[in-house]
Amino acid sequence: MNIRPDKEDLKLICSYTGKVLSGVGILLAVPLATALVCGEWSSAVDFFLSLCAILSVGGCMVLAGETKRRATWMHGMVTAGISWLVVMATAALPYWLSGQYIAYLDCMFDVMSGFTTTGLALIQNLDHTSNSLNMWRHLITFVGGQGVIVLALSFLVKDSSGGYKLYVGEGKDERLFPSVFHTARAIWKISLVYLAFGTLAFFLSGLAIGLPFWTAFLHGLWMYMSAWSTGGFAPMSQNLLYYHSGLFEITSFVFFVIGSFNFALHHAIWSGDRREMFRNIESVSFTVSLGTLTLLCCSSLMRAGVYPDIISLFRKGFFQIVSAHTTTGLMTIYPRQFALEWGDVALLGTIIAMLIGGSACSTAGGFKGLRVGILWKAIVQETRRMLKPGTASFTQSFHYLGEKSLGERQVRSAALIVILYLVTFGAATIAGTLCGYSLTEAAFESASVTGNVGLSIGVTSASMPAALKIVYILVMWAGRLEFMAVLATFGFLAALLGKGRKRR
Amino acid sequence: MSFLYGILAETGWSLAILLGGLALCCVCVLVAGSLKP
Numbered sequence: 173m174n175i176r177p178d179k180e181d182l183k184l185i186c187s188y189t190g191k192v193l194s195g196v197g198i199l200l201a202v203p204l205a206t207a208l209v210c211g212e213w214s215s216a217v218d219f220f221l222s223l224c225a226i227l228s229v230g231g232c233m234v235l236a237g238e239t240k241r242r243a244t245w246m247h248g249m250v251t252a253g254i255s256w257l258v259v260m261a262t263a264a265l266p267y268w269l270s271g272q273y274i275a276y277l278d279c280m281f282d283v284m285s286g287f288t289t290t291g292l293a294l295i296q297n298l299d300h301t302s303n304s305l306n307m308w309r310h311l312i313t314f315v316g317g318q319g320v321i322v323l324a325l326s327f328l329v330k331d332s333s334g335g336y337k338l339y340v341g342e343g344k345d346e347r348l349f350p351s352v353f354h355t356a357r358a359i360w361k362i363s364l365v366y367l368a369f370g371t372l373a374f375f376l377s378g379l380a381i382g383l384p385f386w387t388a389f390l391h392g393l394w395m396y397m398s399a400w401s402t403g404g405f406a407p408m409s410q411n412l413l414y415y416h417s418g419l420f421e422i423t424s425f426v427f428f429v430i431g432s433f434n435f436a437l438h439h440a441i442w443s444g445d446r447r448e449m450f451r452n453i454e455s456v457s458f459t460v461s462l463g464t465l466t467l468l469c470c471s472s473l474m475r476a477g478v479y480p481d482i483i484s485l486f487r488k489g490f491f492q493i494v495s496a497h498t499t500t501g502l503m504t505i506y507p508r509q510f511a512l513e514w515g516d517v518a519l520l521g522t523i524i525a526m527l528i529g530g531s532a533c534s535t536a537g538g539f540k541g542l543r544v545g546i547l548w549k550a551i552v553q554e555t556r557r558m559l560k561p562g563t564a565s566f567t568q569s570f571h572y573l574g575e576k577s578l579g580e581r582q583v584r585s586a587a588l589i590v591i592l593y594l595v596t597f598g599a600a601t602i603a604g605t606l607c608g609y610s611l612t613e614a615a616f617e618s619a620s621v622t623g624n625v626g627l628s629i630g631v632t633s634a635s636m637p638a639a640l641k642i643v644y645i646l647v648m649w650a651g652r653l654e655f656m657a658v659l660a661t662f663g664f665l666a667a668l669l670g671k672g673r674k675r676r
Numbered sequence: 677m678s679f680l681y682g683i684l685a686e687t688g689w690s691l692a693i694l695l696g697g698l699a700l701c702c703v704c705v706l707v708a709g710s711l712k713p
Binding site: 365366369422425426427429430433438441442443444446449455459462463466467470471473474475481482485486489490494 | 678679681682683685686687689690691693694696697698700701702703704705707708
């Protein structure tokens with residue numbers, strides 16, 4: 173039975189959550205500055221009010237939560253779970269003030285979609301959205317890729333032990349350095365270096381296709397943020413299709429593939445370990461699954477005559493499959509084309525790609541190539557064990573930032589996460605069918621929210637049932653935090669409501 | 677300068693995946709074309 177949390181536990185969680193919230197509040201200075209530079213005075217007022225409100229709430233939570241209690245795993249996990257919900261509820265304020273949403277629930281949906289790097293959107297009249305609101309949308313997804321807790325750890329949390337527990341609670345467990353603060357800053361360094369290169373690449377691509385200078389810069393910045401964080405937001409309602417540019421598509425492709433790499437892999441390569449990319453179990457797993465699913469989907473699309481030539485098959489078929497596999501969600505087709513043109517085999521392949529997702533400790537979602545690789549190695553190990561004499565012993569190893577032997581704990585952990593993803597996918601699919609959508613549509617959209625992808629078959633819209641919006645919000649949240657923090661949060665709430673024993 | 681090497685290596689890897697995808701699309705088109713009655 174759980175120990176019932178006492179006042180000091182609540183204070184500690186309140187304090188950490190306040191710090192995370194304050195980090196998000198400080199971020200609002202960026203869209204506020206954008207509004208001032210662009211002369212969007214109405215938006216500037218919205219962002220100023222939101223900034224004051226969020227910093228006030230965050231500051232009060234930090235002050236109210238002063239305690240000498242040390243953080244345990246329970247505190248770290250529960251804070252990670254709760255802070256994402258608190259951030260969702262408060263960061264939706266500028267969306268609501270903009271007047272471009274039908275309901276506050278839609279604002280929270282878009283915030284959760286942004287922070288989890290899903291990329292599904294319920295905003296109205298996106299094509300006429302202010303630059304500052306677009307900046308906020310894309311900044312949310314960019315920060316979400318690294319993690320809101322990583323942001324707070326970089327600047328606001330000073331307790332090393334508690335910081336690491338928060339970091340793990342957010343679904344990341346790789347330490348690039350012994351110190352969790354140095355790790356958080358290294359993650360930001362990698363993202364910001366790519367921010368400079370990526371924005372320049374998109375900016376030049378924009379100029380090449382004839383966008384005006386200022387538009388090319390802003391769209392370049394936003395598209396980089398969206399691609400790198402495997403988010404899927406775009407400043408225009410037609411998503412990537414708006415640009416009608418192969419150059420823009422290739423630039424997006426390069427950055428969302430790189431964004432789906434493990435931050436530890438980036439760090440290893442940047443440190444001069446040239447061979448890691450070719451030997452890493454995640455790179456191998458990603459290449460094999462992407463190749464297999466590409467053959468499956470593209471051959472099906474060809475047989476159905478959907479894309480009759482190589483270029484359209486490449487730009488429409490392959491692009492969508494990689495966008496699904498890296499959990500990006502940028503689209504070069506309209507959502508209903510999935511339902512009306514793609515056919516069952518290609519949709520099934522895309523659903524599998526969305527569920528597998530990118531790399532662990534990256535901006536990507538899904539149950540991750542690392543776990544697919546580990547489970548594959550476990551199957552090989554079991555098969556070898558059956559075929560060898562009873563007395564023979566052997567060790568199965570895999571390469572992941574060094575040679576590692578496969579242990580029972582790793583297999584159990586990988587299997588548990590994959591099962592939880594599949595159960596959540598099934599539950600969200602049932603919810604979609606109960607709301608009147610076909611099984612194919614419900615399964616596709618469910619895979620998209622579970623894997624934090626953002627590809628849509630047309631289910632997600634402001635007119636979908638509110639119950640389904642809530643289900644999708646919870647599924648995006650659970651998928652992004654990889655379940656552990658979510659389970660800890662539910663256990664904590666159950667203990668708080670009286671089902672635990674008191675601390676002695 | 678090691679980060680420049682890193683960026684070049686990762687961009688190269690990403691472009692290799694892109695070209696690999698193009699090659700697979702070619703295979704699909706050729707195979708589908710040869711299977712048509």
